[in-house]
Amino acid sequence: MKKIFIIGLAVSAISISANAQFGGLKGKKTATVVDTTKKTGAPSVTPAVTPSASSTGVPPKPVKSYDTTIVGGFGEVVPKSLRNETLADRKTDRSKNPLDYEDLREDDWLYSEFIWREIDAREKMNQSFLYPGKDNTGDQRFFSILLNAIQNDKVAAFSAEGGDDRFTKELNYDEVSKMMKGKLDTILVQNATYPTVYDTSIIVDTKFAPNPDSIYTFRLKEQWIVDKEAGRLFCRIIGIAPVAKIMISGKSTTKTLFWVYYPDLRKTLNKYNVYNPKNYAGRMTWEELFESRFFSSYIVKSSNNNPNDKSLSQLFKNPLFRLLEGENIKERIFNYEQDLWSY
Numbered sequence: 001m002k003k004i005f006i007i008g009l010a011v012s013a014i015s016i017s018a019n020a021q022f023g024g025l026k027g028k029k030t031a032t033v034v035d036t037t038k039k040t041g042a043p044s045v046t047p048a049v050t051p052s053a054s055s056t057g058v059p060p061k062p063v064k065s066y067d068t069t070i071v072g073g074f075g076e077v078v079p080k081s082l083r084n085e086t087l088a089d090r091k092t093d094r095s096k097n098p099l100d101y102e103d104l105r106e107d108d109w110l111y112s113e114f115i116w117r118e119i120d121a122r123e124k125m126n127q128s129f130l131y132p133g134k135d136n137t138g139d140q141r142f143f144s145i146l147l148n149a150i151q152n153d154k155v156a157a158f159s160a161e162g163g164d165d166r167f168t169k170e171l172n173y174d175e176v177s178k179m180m181k182g183k184l185d186t187i188l189v190q191n192a193t194y195p196t197v198y199d200t201s202i203i204v205d206t207k208f209a210p211n212p213d214s215i216y217t218f219r220l221k222e223q224w225i226v227d228k229e230a231g232r233l234f235c236r237i238i239g240i241a242p243v244a245k246i247m248i249s250g251k252s253t254t255k256t257l258f259w260v261y262y263p264d265l266r267k268t269l270n271k272y273n274v275y276n277p278k279n280y281a282g283r284m285t286w287e288e289l290f291e292s293r294f295f296s297s298y299i300v301k302s303s304n305n306n307p308n309d310k311s312l313s314q315l316f317k318n319p320l321f322r323l324l325e326g327e328n329i330k331e332r333i334f335n336y337e338q339d340l341w342s343y
Helices: 002-025 124-130 142-152 173-181 262-269 286-292 319-339
Strands: 032-035 044-047 068-070 077-079 109-120 157-159 183-190 198-205 217-227 232-248 251-256 258-261 298-302
Touching (some): 109 124, 109 319, 124 142, 157 173, 232 319, 262 286, 298 319
């Protein structure tokens, strides 16, 4: 009985000591620690340190971010996704640099010709140029990609005034943006009720403000070269220009907005994938599309046998004859290459 009584007293003492140490903290979210090491002055009180995420191993809650991607052009803002949009790991940068062109020495050229052609995005093969989808890179329309390259990737745009396609006058993004916004003007309009009164009316000059849906044509400037050193025919794209349809004095006409030097644009085109309606996993980059020539187009001008530097629309009024002449130019270049070979 004495041994049991002594053990009971020991257990009670341990319980009382534990309650004295931890009982005061029970049910409280914060506590203070009193520093009594100082002999003079009031005791300093410091707040208890809250365990950090690194010490506990529990990751902190993600802070919501509403960062946006501003796409050049018509003032559209595309918000970024706060989560991964696909099942693939997108943490690493998957962009790549385009392959360098093979060096073509001018002394090795047997034949050279400049070709201007247009891509009509309304055709079924070219519908990817007008795909209105959006992702973290912005609007997927090809025209929006061009504007994004000028605004964010420092790709130079060049004036197309007067039919200039030699990249002689560089434009900044503000000058390109003005073409999209148009300009305001004021005129005096006679009042219908009081003929002697003229009201001030504000109108928009749409000459420099094309509708986004009207930019579905893209003009390419190419150079075709037969190189005797390589023994083959090369086609190199030199420039790309969007062509808009605008209304002037009630009549519909086309206007070339600006030119972009294609070699400067290749790196940007490698960051964007082309919409594939058949297979999402089978997409290619825009640079691969142009280099592989996966687009439909028609010729609008040639430097061969054209001493007056006229387009096919100036030489042939009938649109059918223009298309036939473009096919004749393609066949002529093809036959020139084939005639170089002997079997």
